[in-house]
Amino acid sequence: MMSAKSKPALEPVPSPAFPSGEAAPGPEPAAAPEANERALTALDEDRESFLSSLSLHTDSILRNREHIYESIARRQSLGRAIAVYFTMTVLFGGFYGATMGxxxxxxxxLVSATKVPLLLFLSLAVATPALYVFNTILGSKIRPIQTIATCAAGMATVSVLLLALSPLSIFFMLSGASYAFLKLFHIVMFFVAGYFGAFVLYDGLQTIAMRVGHNQNMTLLQIWLCLYAYVGVQMAWILRPFLGDPSRPFALFRPSEGNFFKAALDALLAVLR
Known part of the structure; x- marks a missing residue:
């Protein structure tokens, strides 16, 4: 009789090597807090970078416009520059509007703080296409984005000057000046700011045209600037009131009675009485 062979003992399956008495580690903790912290840090850096750009572009408008023209001619970061100019228009123009209202x-x-930037944006939107189309017909090599950037720089110049004039607006308001005087004062301030904005446009388009190898038609540009000024005047009349007549109830808009030039003349005569 054959003797039964003993079955070999089953060897235990080796477990992963961990130090004696240590349990296997659980799942790794979620990295969400670290990711959130990195995202917030990046957001802070972007905010600081944008504020730095805002400060630099404001300084360039006041001190170094040639740098602005050169950047536009080379098409360097035009999207960001336009965003900065638009932000300047909203913040600075809005502040001046608030001092008016x-x-x-x-x-x-609050309404006037919205209307002043809206006035600048709408005037630009109405007048700029004509400038680009006629320039192109006459052989201009300036690209649409360069035209928009130059016009945005001019608009930002207007808003910077309005911000600089806002202490005068506050002073005359607090000193008890009459409604007619303040109306005339703000008309003059807008014309002063608009003149310097037009100068930046005129000088900028001429300089950029030379940089890209084309002589700007200055007669066309002068006619367009007159058109731009007229559009701005009419747009201001459509969007009124900005100051608000204390003898009349609050209203977002007034009926289209009279015209801007008659209102300005009436304000002048009222001040001279």
């Missing part, structure tokens, strides 16, 4: 009431200040 504060003469009447808080709601009027």
């Amino acid at each position: 504060a003469f009447k009431s808080g709601p009027q200040a």
Whole structure:
């Protein structure tokens, strides 16, 4: 009789090597807090970078416009530059608008803070296409994005000057100046700011045209600047009131009665009486 062979003992399956008495580590903790921290850091850096760009572009408008023209001619970061110019228009123009409307009431200040940037944006949107199309017909090599950037720089110049003039607006409002005087004062301030904005446009388009190898048709540019000024005047009349007549109830808009030039003349005569 054959003897039964003993079955070999089953060897235990080796477990992963961990130090004695140590349990296997659980799943790795989520990296969400670190990711959030990195995202917030990047956001802070972007914000600081944008604020730095805002400061640099404001300084360039005041001190070094040739640098602006050169950047536009080379098409360097034009999208970011346009965004900065638009932001300047909203912030600086809005602040000046608030000082205008504060003469009447808080709601009027909020409305006027919206209307002043809107006035600048709408005037630019209405007039700029004509400038680009006629320039192109006459052989201009300036690209649409360069035309927009130059016009945006001119608009930002207007808003910077309005910001600089806002302390005068606040001073005359607090000193008890009459409605007619303040109306005339703001008309003059807008014309002063608009003149320097037009100068930046004129000088900028001429310089950029030379950089890209084309002589700007200056007669066309002068005619267009007159058209741009007229569009701005009419747009201001459509969007009124900005100051707010204290003898009339609050209203977002007024009926289209009279015209801007008659209103300006009436304000001048009222001040001279």
